[in-house]
Amino acid sequence: CQHHAASLLLLPPPPSCPTLTSPGGLLSHVGTFTIRLLQTSTFQNTSFVETEGLGLLEDIELGSLDKHTWTIRFYQPWVRPSLPRSDWDTIENMIKIYLQQFSHLINEGAMQKDVPYPFVAQCMVGCELYPNRTAQSFAYVGYNGQDFLSFNMDNATWVLSQDTSLSRYVQAILQNYTAFSELVEVLFNDTCVDDMELLLRNGKAALERQELPVATVFARTPRPDQLLLICHVTGFYPRPISVAWLQDGQEVPPGPALNTSAILPNADLTYQLRITLAVAPHDGHSYACRVRHRSLGTGSLLIPWGR
Ligand SMILES: *[C@@H]1O[C@H](CO)[C@@H](O)[C@H](O)[C@H]1NC(C)=O
Numbered sequence: 001c002q003h004h005a006a007s008l009l010l011l012p013p014p015p016s017c018p019t020l021t022s023p024g025g026l027l028s029h030v031g032t033f034t035i036r037l038l039q040t041s042t043f044q045n046t047s048f049v050e051t052e053g054l055g056l057l058e059d060i061e062l063g064s065l066d067k068h069t070w071t072i073r074f075y076q077p078w079v080r081p082s083l084p085r086s087d088w089d090t091i092e093n094m095i096k097i098y099l100q101q102f103s104h105l106i107n108e109g110a111m112q113k114d115v116p117y118p119f120v121a122q123c124m125v126g127c128e129l130y131p132n133r134t135a136q137s138f139a140y141v142g143y144n145g146q147d148f149l150s151f152n153m154d155n156a157t158w159v160l161s162q163d164t165s166l167s168r169y170v171q172a173i174l175q176n177y178t179a180f181s182e183l184v185e186v187l188f189n190d191t192c193v194d195d196m197e198l199l200l201r202n203g204k205a206a207l208e209r210q211e212l213p214v215a216t217v218f219a220r221t222p223r224p225d226q227l228l229l230i231c232h233v234t235g236f237y238p239r240p241i242s243v244a245w246l247q248d249g250q251e252v253p254p255g256p257a258l259n260t261s262a263i264l265p266n267a268d269l270t271y272q273l274r275i276t277l278a279v280a281p282h283d284g285h286s287y288a289c290r291v292r293h294r295s296l297g298t299g300s301l302l303i304p305w306g307r
């Protein structure tokens with residue numbers, strides 16, 4: 001009996017398999033993990049659809065779909081070996097069949113409802129595994145970048161995210177297109193826990209990867225009476241981080257003088273952000289930027305602003 005991560009995508013695990021509960025710490029993970037499959041289909045006209053697909057575990061790209069051949073390209077060395085080649089072949093075939101049906105269905109609906117081309121349809125399906133070993137799956141559909149429909153796993157019904165005649169029409173079609181709902185249910189509702197545990201085990205190193213933040217402090221003078229102290233922090237992983245400005249050793253609370261950017265991605269799956277504090281020049285206080293991050297353990301990085 002072999003456990004197959006294939007169930008992650010398409011196949012339920014063989015019923016004879018015992019549950020994976022190795023004492024060696026298969027479930028040593030804490031926290032919540034989410035797996036997502038993203039599909040973006042651009043309908044240029046009735047006969048030309050371009051589809052992109054991406055699989056993610058948290059923020060780690062597992063693989064994508066080649067948009068010309070609809071074959072899977074693996075981005076992580078630990079994903080493909082989780083399954084025998086024949087399983088991946090089956091998965092690829094099912095994806096191809098699904099995408100053909102999807103394009104057909106959407107084109108039909110677009111013609112019925114006079115939907116103008118080009119337009120973009122997106123699907124996101126996946127599941128979230130909680131520390132208590134329960135899981136919640138989800139499926140969302142987007143149209144031209146807006147929320148369109150979502151799937152309620154508890155009663156297997158499609159819910160409107162926007163109330164238009166088009167969304168009602170697609171809702172009715174999907175409600176009858178039970179193959180899709182059944183697929184989502186089998187893949188995500190029934191097998192999420194087992195599949196996630198396999199992936200969490202195989203991808204342990206990638207999920208536990210830690211990169212130290214590099215912080216730089218500098219200043220700008222936009223006006224003679226204002227000094228902007230900027231703390232730029234980059235190169236860290238995972239994403240959660242705490243960055244603060246200290247005035248005479250005390251954390252500056254949120255307020256109009258403080259401006260924290262969004263956390264932005266770098267190309268190498270690390271992140272960056274900057275936090276800016278507006279002060280008066282020569283105000284007699286001392287300033288330092290403090291960074292706390294998982295890679296620093298219980299310690300923190302302290303970069304003083306020196307003139
Ligand atoms: C498991 O945790 C999730 C998320 O915290 C919670 O919503 C759910 O009710 C919990 N389930 C059980 C059976 O404890």
Ligand SMILES: *[C@@H]1O[C@H](CO)[C@@H](O)[C@H](O)[C@H]1NC(C)=O
Pocket residue numbers: 152153154155156185189190
């Ligand atoms: C999904 O799984 C939950 C928990 O096992 C179950 O209660 C629910 O009925 C399932 N939903 C569907 C649509 O199969």
Ligand SMILES: *[C@@H]1O[C@H](CO)[C@@H](O)[C@H](O)[C@H]1NC(C)=O
Pocket residue numbers: 256257258259260
């Ligand atoms: C914070 O920074 C943003 C982006 O640079 C800027 O648009 C905004 O005005 C700033 N807010 C304050 C309070 O300085």
